[in-house]
Amino acid sequence: MSMILSASVVRVRDGLPLSASTDYEQSTGMQECRKYFKMLSKKLSQLPDRCTLKTGQYNINFISSLGVSYMMLCTENYPSVLAFCFLDELQKEFITTYNMMKTNTAVRPYCFIEFDNFIQRTKQRYNNTRSLSTKMNLADMQTEIKLRPPYQISVSELGSPNGFAHVSVGEYRGTGKISAAPHQRLEPVTLPGIVSFVLSLLCGALNLIRGFHAIESLLQNEGEDFSYVIAFFLGTAACLYQCYLFVYYTGWRNAKSFLTFGLICLCNMYLYELRNLWQLFFHVTVGAFSTLQIRLRQPQGKSPDYNV
Secondary structure, eight states: OOOEEEEEEEETTTOOEEEEOOOOOOOHHHHHHHHHHHHHHTTGGGSOSEEEEEOSSEEEEEEEETTEEEEEEEETTSOHHHHHHHHHHHHHHHHHHSOHHHHHHOOSTTTTGGGHHHHHHHHHHHHOGGGOOOSSOHHHHHHHHHHSOOEEEOHHHHTSTTTTTTOOBSOOOSSSOOOBSOOOOBOOOOHHHHHHHHHHHHHHHHHHHHHHHHHHHHHHOTTSOHHHHHHHHHHHHHHHHHHHHHHSOOTTHHHHHHHHHHHHHHHHHHTGGGSOHHHHHHHHHHHHHHHHHHHHSOBOOOOOOTTO
16 A cells, blocks of 8 residues: 655754654564665755655655755655655744744754654645645646756665765756765855955965975075975965855765864964964964854755746
C-alpha cells in the first residue's frame, strides 16, 4: 500500500527539528530511515532545494525554502507528484502561520509542536488518494518536476565519511545531476559588507606592496630575512580569499573564513617588528570585520512558488 509514513519540519542552518508527525511503525527499515533523516538534517545547507533519497522500500523527499526544510518519508511506490505536492502544502501553511524570525531564533527542538496537527491532517488526506481534494494543480506540479526534477541522493553518498562535502556541484539547474559544488545564491550585500570587502582589498594591496619592497630590500641586502616576503604574500592571499568567500558560496564557508582570519593574525604577529601597533590593529580588525560579514551573509533561501 502506497502511503506517507511521517513528515517533519527542520531548520536548514543546523538541522534543528521544529515540528514532526508521529509514525508508529517500528520495522528495521523504518529505524534505518530515521537515521537517514538525522544525517540529511545535518547536510541540508549543502544540498539543492529539492531532493529524493531512495532507501529500498522507502523514499525520503524534501524541499527547502527560506531557511526551513520540509521532509517526508513514504513508501517507494508513493507517487512523486503527490509527495512534492504534500511538501509544498506544508511549506505554504508553515510560512503563512509562523514568522520566519521565530524559526531563525528558535533554540529548543520541536518548539512549533502545534504544527504537528496540520501535518497529521494533511498526511491523512494525502494517504486517502481516492478522496483527495486539494487546491494543488497536479498537472502543474508534474510539469515542474519534469523541468526541474529532484536531485537523486544515493545511499552511498549519505554513508560516506565526509557526508556530502565531496560531492561536486557546478550549478544546480534541476537536471537531477550534480557536477561541481552546491550552487546557492547569497543574501543581498549590505553596506557593512561592502565596506569590509573594500577594506580587505586595501589590506591585500598594502601587503602586496610591502612584499615587493621586502624583495627589493632582500636583493640589496643579503642579510635580510626571506620569511618576511612570504609573510607579506600570505597576508595578501588571505585578504583576497576573504573577499572571495564574501562574494561566493562554498562548502565549509564559515570554517574557511575563520582559518583565513587565523592566518592573517599569524602573519601580522610575525611582521610585528616591521609594523607599528596601529598598523597591526588595522589589519587584524579588518580581518575580524570581514570574517563577521562572511558569517552574516548566509545562503539565500528559495522563495516559495505559489503558482505551482
